[in-house]
Amino acid sequence: MKATAIANANVALIKYWGKRNEELILPFNSNIGITCDGLTTRTTVEFSTKYNSYKDHQIIINDEEFNRDEKNVQGQLDRIAGIAGVELKAKVVSETNFPVAAGLASSTSGFAALTLAACEALGLKYSPRDLSILVRQGSGSATRSVMGGFVLWNKGIKPDGTDSFAEELFDKHYWPEFRIIATILNTKKKSIASRAGMSQTVQTCPYFNSWVTSTEIDLLNMRKAINNKNFKLLGETAEFNALKMHATMIASKPAIIYWNSSTINIINMVYKMRAAGIEIYFTIDAGPNVKILCLKKDEIQITKVLKSLKEVIGTISCSLGDGVRLTSEHLF
């Protein structure tokens, strides 16, 4: 009744922004992400009658009682208990090595680890694909964290979502030189959660349809870039796609501006280094933090420049990592 899973965050190169089905969490677009070996969540789940006196499942993340996206975490645990046919409450203890809810894709590793640990605790066995479908119902992007390396989340076309799953395009050994450097700007939680921001964009942004159609083109370019290890095309496509996503937020009513002054400063630093001949690109998720895309040869120099910026509290350099897996090292 107790199990522990480890998952890595998956950062999108082609973004997921907008649900065609809110309840099942089905996206308008297929999207592609990288499972990052340095952004890790470890989660222990125990289901037991001894927790049934609690009103809800008990969630502790990084030593704090969790009170954000609470509903989604509770819902996912209820869903899994329902599948297993038990009426039990769970205790969940989770640790991440990076700030949560700051646009660093913490929900991807979080929901992947939570789901696998909860399933294992209740004796449920899934294939990776089916696990990704179950994870998806807790948090969309998290479906990609089930797999390692370069991961495609197929949007699917079926109304029931059974064809909307994660697929490993290439495993973590495919491109050893590939790096993604997360910049830690501040650990303040973002002002609007991704889920709410996404919904507001779908409802109010006049550019939303064009976002969906133009992202299909980006997706083709990204697949081509990955297949050919064409880093320039990969970087340019990732930047274009991320900025287009932020443009839909900025053009929503009311506007959703996740950027802060540091975001702009780091974007300008990337432009400046690139103008100087360094192969450096960026992507930004729903938060102020900027992720740098680069190759191993430039990693040390770029990290040095990043750390020289007063707004950068820290950096986490990642290469391609594994998908979610079980471990016997429990957190309680």
Next chain:
Amino acid sequence: MKATAIANANVALIKYWGKRNEELILPFNSNIGITCDGLTTRTTVEFSTKYNSYKDHQIIINDEEFNRDEKNVQGQLDRIAGIAGVELKAKVVSETNFPVAAGLASSTSGFAALTLAACEALGLKYSPRDLSILVRQGSGSATRSVMGGFVLWNKGIKPDGTDSFAEELFDKHYWPEFRIIATILNTKKKSIASRAGMSQTVQTCPYFNSWVTSTEIDLLNMRKAINNKNFKLLGETAEFNALKMHATMIASKPAIIYWNSSTINIINMVYKMRAAGIEIYFTIDAGPNVKILCLKKDEIQITKVLKSLKEVIGTISCSLGDGVRLTSEHLF
């Protein structure tokens, strides 16, 4: 052969971004701006045979030889000389009380004053409407600076542009409480001129068509807001429209990001003051500077807060101003 004109900058509430005809400068959208009494350009133009030894017209702006948008200024002087049927070179001396080419709409007052002074110097007399058509061919937004108060630039539908002119919706006396406060962030010229940025957006932004169609709705809301002196609707519509314009730039390829870290900080200041109950909104043109929209009752408090921000070098508080006019006080 010598004349001087004064014009006020016109700041758009519904933006002009994108030309349907590059040569005649015809916009995709009708747009609305405010002629601001505090952002002023004075320009003296003299046509004379004594300048004919120069290769080009000689342009001095704020005591500096002008070398930006040079082609457009030269072209406008050639156009006017051509209409008058003379082959003369001009000397132009222009002064502004605010930084040029920093997103403060300096080209609006600049081209309006230049055109009127040049016409007067050569004995050409135009109605305000016809003058606005001539000004438009030098710089699109400048057409609005021909008129005072709230000004509509009709997009027109004719291929020859004869129905694309400025129209005074309400003169400067209509709304005495209305204020627009320009924040001076830095006097650095922007990295990409409006004209080039606009063209790049039309060619590469997948959201451009949606920008055009959604701006038609904003235009109706803005006319309603002005007619009813509904400041809330005016402010909300101006913000939405400005952010939508910047979103098209951000979603262009390569991206055009006029914002800097100060832009974001001031946007957040506006949100914060508004959350505290103050009627404050913003608009941003193609540059980093933010313009604040407010009413007289809040002007002092808002100016105080703006000046407390370390990035704000200065503020210029404007009410509704006059359109372009002649003066006998020459600059040389």
